[in-house]
Amino acid sequence: MSRYGRIFGLVLTMIFCLSSLTACGAAAEPGMGATKELQVGDKAPDFTAKLVDGSEFKMSEHDDEVVLINFFASWCGPCMGEMPVFDRLKSDNISNFSVLCINCEEEKATVDTLVKEKGYTFPVAYDEDGAIGAKYPTDGIPYTLVIKNGVIEKTFIGAGSAEEQYKEYKGAIDACMK
Amino acid sequence: MKVREHFKKFSRRYVQLIVAVLYNCNIKGFSDGTIWKGSSKGVCVPGLNCYSCPGALASCPLGSLQTALVSSKYKLPYYILGTLLLMGLFLGRFICGFLCPFGLIQELLHKIPSPKLEKSKITRGLTLIKYALLVIFAVMIPVFYSAPGFCKYICPAGTLEAGIPLVLLQKKLRPLIGNIFSWKVAVLFVIMALCVVAYRGFCRFLCPLGAIYSFFQPVSFFGIQVDEGKCINCDACIRNCKIDVKKVCDRECIQCGECIQHCPADAIHFVIRRADRKRRFLQVALTMLAVIFIIAGLNSNGFHDLMSKAVRLCYECMGIG
Numbered sequence: 001m002s003r004y005g006r007i008f009g010l011v012l013t014m015i016f017c018l019s020s021l022t023a024c025g026a027a028a029e030p031g032m033g034a035t036k037e038l039q040v041g042d043k044a045p046d047f048t049a050k051l052v053d054g055s056e057f058k059m060s061e062h063d064d065e066v067v068l069i070n071f072f073a074s075w076c077g078p079c080m081g082e083m084p085v086f087d088r089l090k091s092d093n094i095s096n097f098s099v100l101c102i103n104c105e106e107e108k109a110t111v112d113t114l115v116k117e118k119g120y121t122f123p124v125a126y127d128e129d130g131a132i133g134a135k136y137p138t139d140g141i142p143y144t145l146v147i148k149n150g151v152i153e154k155t156f157i158g159a160g161s162a163e164e165q166y167k168e169y170k171g172a173i174d175a176c177m178k
Numbered sequence: 179m180k181v182r183e184h185f186k187k188f189s190r191r192y193v194q195l196i197v198a199v200l201y202n203c204n205i206k207g208f209s210d211g212t213i214w215k216g217s218s219k220g221v222c223v224p225g226l227n228c229y230s231c232p233g234a235l236a237s238c239p240l241g242s243l244q245t246a247l248v249s250s251k252y253k254l255p256y257y258i259l260g261t262l263l264l265m266g267l268f269l270g271r272f273i274c275g276f277l278c279p280f281g282l283i284q285e286l287l288h289k290i291p292s293p294k295l296e297k298s299k300i301t302r303g304l305t306l307i308k309y310a311l312l313v314i315f316a317v318m319i320p321v322f323y324s325a326p327g328f329c330k331y332i333c334p335a336g337t338l339e340a341g342i343p344l345v346l347l348q349k350k351l352r353p354l355i356g357n358i359f360s361w362k363v364a365v366l367f368v369i370m371a372l373c374v375v376a377y378r379g380f381c382r383f384l385c386p387l388g389a390i391y392s393f394f395q396p397v398s399f400f401g402i403q404v405d406e407g408k409c410i411n412c413d414a415c416i417r418n419c420k421i422d423v424k425k426v427c428d429r430e431c432i433q434c435g436e437c438i439q440h441c442p443a444d445a446i447h448f449v450i451r452r453a454d455r456k457r458r459f460l461q462v463a464l465t466m467l468a469v470i471f472i473i474a475g476l477n478s479n480g481f482h483d484l485m486s487k488a489v490r491l492c493y494e495c496m497g498i499g
Contacts, residue, residue: 105486140491
């Protein structure tokens with residue numbers, strides 16, 4: 001390797017060393033790395049979310065019912081694949097039950113376009129700064145929690161087909177209703 | 179002197195090793211099966227390195243491109259396009275030769291004793307597969323079918339660096355394993371076997387990222403170059419090259435520098451390339467385009483978008499979603 005090559009390699013290596021050290025020193029995303037995932041039996045953290053339809057969803061106001069919370073994003077294939085399930089659950093008109101899908105850190109405009117294009121009828125919340133996600137830390141999405149009286153009853157990671165997910169979620173909701 | 183000779187001979191291997199470690203130095207991730215969630219994930223490394231790997235500190239450019247294309251109907255992926263453009267423009271396929279951890283893995287696999295596949299017209303023809311994979315799996319499937327096609331169905335780096343380790347380390351992921359995961363593990367083993375018999379088999383025939391960088395070979399600022407004044411046209415460089423090159427620094431050249439050692443006229447060097455007028459115009463235009471794309475991307479939250487994707491496990495990319 002020529003002198004140029006060696007110098008270039010050295011500079012490049014130094015850049016990578018420095019950037020890696022910077023990266024290692026950088027603060028992790030709030031609540032994402034340091035906090036453990038919520039477990040069944042844990043109290044569901046309270047949050048207030050702004051919804052696409054302009055209203056608000058306050059978790060503590062749903063302490064007396066069963067709530068299904070789903071974290072999703074437009075770039076996540078499995079998330080988009082299971083979205084019809086939430087429309088179906090909404091149209092089932094289950095009493096004492098709420099569903100809420102929380103978008104993970106995408107811009108309002110993106111979420112608005114997505115909801116309009118897909119015609120979702122269930123409540124969709126923004127979480128542009130990841131503040132709600134930080135209270136419900138997870139390694140990946142889709143991430144779904146079924147909560148009864150403010151306590152986490154069941155969690156789901158990933159997603160199969162819409163039909164499979166409907167059965168899974170409906171089963172968990174029915175179990176909570178008993 | 180012996181030490182110096184050793185380092186001179188194996189300098190590329192040391193750079194590859196250092197780069198592989200630096201890309202993946204989140205040691206904690208390997209011990210507890212979690213992924214790095216720091217802001218460095220908003221930056222792409224130049225080489226193929228799955229960002230769902232427990233050790234990965236930054237993002238994979240090919241994975242980032244695909245996930246950005248999946249949501250491109252909502253937001254154009256200026257930041258990723260600009261980053262790819264800039265990296266290709268500055269380094270071309272030097273990245274394949276020096277800065278790709280999966281390239282290192284392939285070279286180590288090729289050291290396993292076995293019958294070896296010599297380069298030929300057929301292998302040269304097979305190099306075109308990677309362009310088809312780029313168009314179909316890395317662009318068309320993400321755009322039209324909203325899935326990161328290459329990551330989901332093929333990427334051996336994702337299976338090796340993320341899929342298998344995470345499934346081993348996290349019990350909760352095991353129930354998610356399905357046909358796609360089994361398919362990806364099979365693809366990984368086929369590609370590993372290919373790399374044992376064919377030097378850098380994945381790079382040469384299948385890697386869409388290499389295909390992207392190959393477009394920049396004629397205009398990259400840094401790279402290997404033949405000094406035409408010194409060259410005696412003996413073709414020692416081409417004969418001794420294990421890659422399907424027709425000439426030094428053509429689209430297939432990974433700029434590993436092996437030819438330097440074989441050149442009897444000392445006519446090949448790594449250089450900051452001198453460009454003629456036409457090439458300089460292209461370099462300036464592409465640099466400006468890359469900078470404009472990156473600025474536009476940063477202004478439209480591109481850094482945060484990339485980070486927010488890469489700090490989450492891509493179950494789909496791992497073949498378990």
